[in-house]
Amino acid sequence: MIDLTTTLPGLSLKNPIMPASGCFGFGKEYSDVFDLNQLGAIIIKAATKEGRYGNSTPRVAETSAGMLNAIGLQNPGVENIIDNELPFLAKYDVPIIANVAGSSVEEYVEVTKAFTRTTAIQAIELNISCPNVKEGGIQFGTDPGLAAEVTSQVKEASHVPVYVKLSPNVSNIGVMAKAVESAGADGLSMINTLTGMQINLSSRKPLLANKTGGLSGPAIKPVAIRMIYEVKQQVSIPIIGMGGVMTAEDVLEFLLAGASAIAVGTANFHNPLVCPEIIEALPSVLKQYGFDSVEDAIGKGHEHAYTGLSRA
């Protein structure tokens, strides 16, 4: 028997696979396609204080082995989510992680406080890296001081462990990771999307109405693996890894790099059954590569001393 369980602050997971924020809504739609009880956890779509409409359309574009999105944090607002979305998810035996977004430290804190009135969430994913909103979002994700500030305030306001979701659009991911660890983060979630653009040759304009969007999918997997590997050497809090996961083999690659659990985003659009299919395939893949359990594999790609990677 291969043991798929893994434990992270606030999260006792029957397997390490969870849909990534923004790629699974609040679960209802996918519950029409498969039984959500199979999942290790669910990260729900970003919540802001008030409801937001988001950006103009088109909001998505396809790229080579990836996609761009600029949804712009559309969501019904935190109160609405608590009242109208979480009760549905509470029926499942699956830990829920709430993705918290905002345009100011105050908004992040208010959203976090709002969540304290529900027991339906087991952790918060603090989204300081959303590249698709005009105010807020990414500057928290690229400035270590701001990132630490928002982390410590949200941590104080939260009744559940806080995972800080890092942006890959930075010169030095290790500095960001250490800043939020020092500020009290219980874990990290990485990576969010790389900022990208596609230009439509006929209209001669950026295809997305928002011009830029977040690049996700297999195209970015090497960047995700590198950043997780690099950060794993520099922090001691656990990492939820993501970025281009399509298969159980990809999951193992993230575990070896140092992730303790894995989120699957874009792949859900390609194949709505991808999460249950990965969960089913994972035991035999672990076995094939000589592992008895998920926890066995975590960080096992670090056999050699850290020689400083690209920046030594």
Add this chain to the structure above:
Amino acid sequence: MIDLTTTLPGLSLKNPIMPASGCFGFGKEYSDVFDLNQLGAIIIKAATKEGRYGNSTPRVAETSAGMLNAIGLQNPGVENIIDNELPFLAKYDVPIIANVAGSSVEEYVEVTKAFTRTTAIQAIELNISCPNVKEGGIQFGTDPGLAAEVTSQVKEASHVPVYVKLSPNVSNIGVMAKAVESAGADGLSMINTLTGMQINLSSRKPLLANKTGGLSGPAIKPVAIRMIYEVKQQVSIPIIGMGGVMTAEDVLEFLLAGASAIAVGTANFHNPLVCPEIIEALPSVLKQYGFDSVEDAIGKGHEHAYTGLSRA
């Protein structure tokens, strides 16, 4: 007749297509496959002061719609290049751009000075962004102050225009671009590779001996387009664009984003005839989308006011 010519500081190009540095050696090998006179220009492999052996193998890995490389600046040293490689290229009617690398400001300057004794190069591409060497290289590419310093010193030492090659592994590409423009750069070259990693599941180790490598190919094209579009709004020096170009349509996308000429890297490995094939296809693609010339298309993706992109 569609006009493919384009003029940049020091470079009068019959067409905008040039092989990217490191992907074409010093031209000899590809001259066995096609007539190099067809090319707009050639950017030769990085030169350092002394010859370098580079990293251990494996040095390349394939990724989804891309590849990782960690060659490590292997080259015979600048004197050797001038004496043994450039004479061959001088036989062609094609401008040559020398890629200058180093581990210190002094080395960059010495390499640049060494090149002053030859008339076989028409421009220098200052490689402050190579992620695959232990010392030097990328920290110049991620620190605006250092980037400006090395730019102004190399500019002073150089007898030809200097194009600074920017790294995409930064939080704010506009700041880097403006720093080197102020320091006297005649043009920009962007983007170099994104730092990435692949882990081999069987060996449980990073596949590349160097652990990390540079991600190139179609996977990174949306990042390249975004950065060029963003920088084009903030500087007035011309840009040589690159990153994932495979087709003449890709070339037009880079022109619309704001590049004045285009380098083709990884695609040469997929198809050694890709440069001449793109050059042949370019007139009809330009025509199809309503352009009479290459210069017509440059920057035409910026119809709307700059609204600040992801960081506004």
Add this chain to the structure above:
Amino acid sequence: MINKEWMTIVAKEQIAKDTIEMTLSGSAVIDTAEPGQFVHINVGTNNTNLLRRPISIADVNKKEQTITIIFKIIGTGTDQLSKYTVGQELDVLVPCGQGYPISKVTMKKALVIGGGIGVPPLYYLAKQLQQKGIEVTAVIGFQSEEHVFYESKFSEIGSCHVVTDDGSYGFKGYVTDVLDQVDIAYDYYFSCGPTGMLKAVSKKLEDKKGYISIEQRMGCGIGACYACVVPTSEPNGFKKICKDGPVFEAKEVVL
């Protein structure tokens, strides 16, 4: 309930320039397919075409357990789709979205207005309307003669007016020009086509009751990703095209 199915291609034919008609055979789920719904197709192998492509259901044959789709080759995904051959299987989400609510509205006469690749869903709609004893008039527009398809099929159902942008076949101009020139009696109109056309149609037919089917670039195709929203007439209101649509009452949405 949306199903992920492997459907077998049982027929494939080019019916106009760059336009392919494909018939797919599957299991019982297609019994519930309604006119205006779509299928979400995984056209790619590997990671080349990561996103699925939405294609309308153009016809359903419940006895044979088949559905027909008609698509135009406009990019890498539809090109890849056109390379599949009879006997091969396609990974399809079926059926997606909400179709034309024909069981909920009563009428005697209907007008269907289609443009280009917006024509296909209207064919199954027209067939269903005819079965209910409703008189159907069709106005269908194409770029030029070589793009015209299904004229005879619509003519079997009712009167059919073809219009081409360049006048190389039928009327010259746009579908709205036909509405100006021909006097058609109808209780409800049903339209599908490019957004520009839908705007023109719903503006011209402002005083009429009608339903339109909208296109937008999609991520998930099932309502989870918020890629495909359209604003509604209520302040801050919106609908998801893939789940709440693609069919909407014309006045419900803001194009």
Add this chain to the structure above:
Amino acid sequence: MINKEWMTIVAKEQIAKDTIEMTLSGSAVIDTAEPGQFVHINVGTNNTNLLRRPISIADVNKKEQTITIIFKIIGTGTDQLSKYTVGQELDVLVPCGQGYPISKVTMKKALVIGGGIGVPPLYYLAKQLQQKGIEVTAVIGFQSEEHVFYESKFSEIGSCHVVTDDGSYGFKGYVTDVLDQVDIAYDYYFSCGPTGMLKAVSKKLEDKKGYISIEQRMGCGIGACYACVVPTSEPNGFKKICKDGPVFEAKEVVL
């Protein structure tokens, strides 16, 4: 001179577990192909397999203008390659690299030592050696019985010793074990296989003259990218496997 050619697959056969033999027909360039050279194949459609795959030339038929390759399915590229069928065309760079310098060395007896997918190039080599009147002994190693191929073909040329890791066929152990147990007379040895095997062979046969063919992950395959270097015995010396090799004098390179 390397040519980029579209070669037609004229035959395809599975000859052992996961092992495919494919015969490609092309134009006159193959006249110059030498044993030990390789072809660099574009296996992918679109961007899925961006890098070409190097595969050794296992046989050449100059009359028929064909070359034969033998490859093992070990990943996405060889899997994709195995899906091509007779009649389809492959985009191939041919011929690449430097082969075994058999016209430059004189000998009476030769030993060829191959392991796994290192066996194929040795077949064409053995054939060419035989044509020159040289006596050829072959020692070929495989994982297990189901992976063994070309034993009879080598036996037609000279004596052939098969060894398997698990002893399920022929000798048990490694090719070097055979060299310990069987007394073979030869002037030169020629070896191809995994790096581990080549190390063991060249160490054991330190006092003999020999040539080895090395593998490395490649970018360009034509000498331009410096992906595939191997250090030589000179200080700071190196060679490019794709251009200067894949065949080297055993003492020339440091494994």
